[in-house]
Amino acid sequence: xxxxxxxxxxxxxxxxxxxxxxxxxxxxxxxxxxxxxxxxxxxxxxxxxxxxxxxxxxxxxxxxxxxxxxxxxxxxxxxxxxxxxxxxxxxxxxxxxxxxxxxxxxxxxxxxxxxxxxxxxxxxxxxxxxxxxxxxxxxxxxxxxxxxxxxxxxxxxxxxxxxxxxxxxxxxxxxxxxxxxxxxxxxxxxxxxxxxxxxxxxxxxxxxxxxxxxxxxxxxxxxxxxxxxxxxxxxxxxxxxxxxxxxxxxxxxxxxxxxxxxxxxxxxxxxxxxxxxxxxxxxxxxxxxxxxxxxxxxxxxxxxxxxxxxxxxxxxxxxxxxxxxxxxxxxxxxxxxxxxxxxxxxxxxxxxxxxxxxxxxxxxxxxxxxxxxxxxxxxxxxxxxxxxxxxxxxxxxxxxxxxxxxxxxxxxxxxxxxxxxxxxxxxxxxxxxxxxxxxxxxxxxxxxxxxxxxxxxxxxxxxxxxxxxxxxxxxxxxxxxxxxxxxxxxxxxxxxxxxxxxxxxxxxxxxxxxxxxxxxxxxxxxxxxxxxxxxxxxxxxxxxxxxxxxxxxxxxxxxxxxxxxxxxxxxxxxxxxxxxxxxxxxxxxxxxxxxxxxxxxxxxxxxxxxxxxxxxxxxxxxxxxxxxxxxxxxxxxxxxxxxxxxxxxxxxxxxxxxxxxxxxxxxxxxxxxxxxxxxxxxxxxxxxxxxxxx
Numbered sequence: 001x002x003x004x005x006x007x008x009x010x011x012x013x014x015x016x017x018x019x020x021x022x023x024x025x026x027x028x029x030x031x032x033x034x035x036x037x038x039x040x041x042x043x044x045x046x047x048x049x050x051x052x053x054x055x056x057x058x059x060x061x062x063x064x065x066x067x068x069x070x071x072x073x074x075x076x077x078x079x080x081x082x083x084x085x086x087x088x089x090x091x092x093x094x095x096x097x098x099x100x101x102x103x104x105x106x107x108x109x110x111x112x113x114x115x116x117x118x119x120x121x122x123x124x125x126x127x128x129x130x131x132x133x134x135x136x137x138x139x140x141x142x143x144x145x146x147x148x149x150x151x152x153x154x155x156x157x158x159x160x161x162x163x164x165x166x167x168x169x170x171x172x173x174x175x176x177x178x179x180x181x182x183x184x185x186x187x188x189x190x191x192x193x194x195x196x197x198x199x200x201x202x203x204x205x206x207x208x209x210x211x212x213x214x215x216x217x218x219x220x221x222x223x224x225x226x227x228x229x230x231x232x233x234x235x236x237x238x239x240x241x242x243x244x245x246x247x248x249x250x251x252x253x254x255x256x257x258x259x260x261x262x263x264x265x266x267x268x269x270x271x272x273x274x275x276x277x278x279x280x281x282x283x284x285x286x287x288x289x290x291x292x293x294x295x296x297x298x299x300x301x302x303x304x305x306x307x308x309x310x311x312x313x314x315x316x317x318x319x320x321x322x323x324x325x326x327x328x329x330x331x332x333x334x335x336x337x338x339x340x341x342x343x344x345x346x347x348x349x350x351x352x353x354x355x356x357x358x359x360x361x362x363x364x365x366x367x368x369x370x371x372x373x374x375x376x377x378x379x380x381x382x383x384x385x386x387x388x389x390x391x392x393x394x395x396x397x398x399x400x401x402x403x404x405x406x407x408x409x410x411x412x413x414x415x416x417x418x419x420x421x422x423x424x425x426x427x428x429x430x431x432x433x434x435x436x437x438x439x440x441x442x443x444x445x446x447x448x449x450x451x452x453x454x455x456x457x458x459x460x461x462x463x464x465x466x467x468x469x470x471x472x473x474x475x476x477x478x479x480x481x482x483x484x485x486x487x488x489x490x491x492x493x494x495x496x497x498x499x500x501x502x503x504x505x506x507x508x509x510x511x512x513x514x515x516x517x518x519x520x521x522x523x524x525x526x527x528x529x530x531x532x533x534x535x536x537x538x539x540x541x542x543x544x545x546x547x548x549x550x551x552x553x554x555x556x557x558x559x560x561x562x563x564x565x566x567x568x569x570x571x572x573x574x575x576x577x578x579x580x581x582x583x584x585x586x587x588x589x590x591x592x593x594x595x596x597x598x599x600x601x602x603x604x605x606x607x608x609x610x611x612x613x614x615x616x617x618x619x620x621x622x623x624x625x626x627x628x629x630x631x632x633x634x635x636x637x638x639x640x641x642x643x644x645x646x647x648x649x650x651x652x653x654x655x656x657x658x659x660x661x662x663x664x665x666x667x668x669x670x671x672x673x674x675x676x677x678x679x680x681x682x683x684x685x686x687x688x689x690x691x692x693x694x
Contacts, residue, residue, distance in 0.1 A: 003167035006199030064123030593676030
């Protein structure tokens with residue numbers, strides 16, 4: 001008869017950021033284990049709170065599935081001697097399988113006969129296997145694992161109890177010196193010790209002890225309470241998804257409360273108030289229905305509504321202290337000047353080998369100047385761009401950013417306005433940190449985009465030049481995220497500039513500072529590899545196939561937006577049956593153009609009309625292609641190249657490229673080479689697996 005299994009790991013409070021992933025691992029690892037052990041079941045669900053990770057498996061079979069398995073032995077020529085008798089190899093094989101030579105049968109595998117035996121593996125009792133659930137508990141990995149006490153097991157927090165039930169029976173094992181039982185615990189302050197008779201009563205008994213084990217249910221309770229508060233008070237309470245997830249993982253029994261703070265603090269920038277509430281206290285800010293910040297906040301208590309007034313007063317006191325500090329810092333900062341904060345940048349190290357933040361700012365200014373010249377900016381915009389680059393990091397030295405680090409750039413924008421900088425400069429200071437996340441918001445202004453690219457390229461090129469290349473999950477300077485940011489900005493802006501040019505700007509500024517770096521050729525290769533991997537990721541996100549990605553990135557990344565457009569055009573063409581003869585012609589020509597022939601084609605050496613026509617078509621297409629290329633029109637550029645296909649087919653039909661006459665042969669190969677060079681400028685079509693798509 002099938003029974004339910006319950007496994008609960010009781011812990012000291014886990015950090016909220018660990019909870020969801022740990023629950024997911026527990027469920028997935030349990031499902032994998034059951035499959036490996038051939039134990040059938042009906043369903044599996046998982047639960048989590050800050051103090052427990054749980055998996056409940058329904059209708060678990062009492063025995064493993066019995067299976068029949070075929071075992072393959074040595075080849076017949078090894079299993080039998082010259083007289084046809086079984087050799088020691090055959091006898092040993094059968095004994096190892098619990099069989100004898102009478103059970104052997106032959107089976108052909110890839111043209112060779114091998115001996116085989118069939119055997120039945122009877123399933124063991126599930127109760128004998130379940131103590132191995134200990135391995136599942138030990139397999140869970142957290143963002144940070146530590147040893148606790150004298151235990152060897154590394155875990156995010158100490159294990160305090162383990163419930164392991166198969167029906168009404170305790171599954172016996174021990175982990176981290178904690179023996180399994182049928183005893184769990186309710187809410188730390190409101191609940192009691194709970195003895196479970198069966199797994200099925202787990203949720204109900206814990207709910208009666210103020211523990212809602214289903215994270216989604218706790219989340220719904222919070223959202224419902226927020227919506228009720230909005231309706232009652234005519235508030236608008238924005239629900240940040242990340243904050244909601246964090247709060248639900250901080251509590252076992254959520255109860256909403258609304259607190260207030262003095263209206264005088266509304267004179268502070270709203271970002272300061274919201275950051276203080278969300279980041280420091282895990283509160284939801286409260287808005288009026290027309291979107292203005294109100295002097296209230298919404299918190300979630302871990303418990304019931306008893307003495308809630310006292311709880312509210314305590315939270316108000318804590319927030320008041322933080323806002324009081326913020327108001328003091330804000331006032332003191334505004335008494336200073338940008339120059340005052342700028343001077344401090346020279347005393348703060350950005351990176352030991354790359355110098356101070358002031359050194360970094362100088363390099364950013366240099367890259368910005370080169371980029372502005374390349375983009376042919378108007379004089380006024382160039383002036384603003386250089387001023388923004390010069391002061392873009394000043395707010396790092398302010399009291400406000402020291403206290404609220406996530407407001408870097410935001411505070412810089414507000415202070416820049418206060419100190420009389422132009423709107424364009426002020427906005428660029430904020431925007432140069434964007435995108436904060438790989439898929440985050442991009443800068444809206446031209447200057448902000450320029451500054452963002454300059455800052456990120458300086459960091460990436462500087463770090464890679466001194467050997468700080470991200471490995472595995474280790475990326476302390478966020479180089480991967482910043483590289484994706486650079487490429488996303490370039491894709492959106494569609495500037496007529498290549499990534500390689502921008503990297504050259506950053507490398508030049510680094511050289512000017514005299515910083516000791518690795519061999520420049522080695523650095524350039526590492527930068528190419530690093531950015532190519534990021535470009536591949538972006539193309540994958542755009543649903544471009546891997547072989548097409550390799551085709552457009554075969555030599556360089558080039559103009560990012562144009563490269564992406566070329567990849568998408570090729571991706572569309574591969575499903576177009578009419579394009580098949582085009583790709584066949586272009587690929588055949590590319591495969592022939594192996595020699596690097598840089599000389600000119602001599603039309604006087606042509607012997608056939610088809611090679612004359614191909615040459616004339618190429619001369620016409622070359623100019624047309626370059627014009628489409630200059631306009632970055634990926635579809636039309638490909639169409640122009642496609643127009644050569646008929647002439648190429650005719651050329652190969654009526655000409656022996658490898659002619660006996662050396663001059664004619666070289667001339668034809670040179671023509672092929674020049675055409676191939678034009679095609680490869682678009683993409684290396686030989687890397688695309690066309691055949692399997694037609």
